[in-house]
Amino acid sequence: MAAYSTRGVHGQVVQSLGARIVGGAVPEGATLDVRALGEELDVSLTVMRESLKVLAGKGLVDARQKRGTFVRGRKHWNLLDADVIRWRVEGGAGEELMRDLADVRSIIEPAAALRAALHRTDADLGALEAALDLMGRARADSAVAAEADAAFHRALLAATGNEMLARMDMLLEPGLRERDRLVHAHASVGDPVPSHRAVLDAVRDRDPARAELAMLGLLAKAVEDLDHVTGRTADPADRESPHGAR
CATH class of the missing domain: 1.10.10.10 (Winged helix-like DNA-binding domain superfamily/Winged helix DNA-binding domain)
Known part of the structure; x- marks a missing residue:
């Protein structure tokens, strides 16, 4: 895309x-x-x-x-098109788009992490580790950090062993890249590596329940980071549940 x-x-x-x-x-x-x-x-x-x-x-x-x-x-309109997403962000609808994306991710990615823990291969682990390593080295470069983040989530979807789930990157990635450019450009946002590392460790250990919970934690942090960048205070319901994204 x-x-x-x-x-x-x-x-x-x-x-x-x-x-x-x-x-x-x-x-x-x-x-x-x-x-x-x-x-x-x-x-x-x-x-x-x-x-x-x-x-x-x-x-x-x-x-x-x-x-x-x-x-x-x-x-x-093709609201999943990379250009349309970027034009929405440029036109001032970025926060609305990012919160819609958070909702979609909360539906797809915890289940994907669970399945990845059951079906991952050594090659999948290598791809996840490489993306996480790049993420750790790219904190000063928001574009590279966004690419590394997208690569991690793409590798996680591929690790499910389900071709249709793997192609969900076409749904998630354009919005995720815009979200990451917005968030990673702010030095005050916390280090994304630990939350991603928790997902990878659970997938490596073939622990599906832990992988699902780790992804829920990652997504909760993503919402917290977005709230921080946009100056919005999360609703109490959002803080109580990792699914809260609005």
């Missing part, structure tokens, strides 16, 4: 229009004057059409005879 909008002139147009749409500057249902936009962005109609095809693939726009090209309703 790699971002498109870093690629040349097409990427610049995709970035500009996508950010406007997701950020609300161009409202749902609005008809786009493709020629005028091309003149504004100083690109040809060919570039505009190709860029709009990319945005159509993300569910943001569509084209119909007599109506022209228009912005689709939010229910049609």
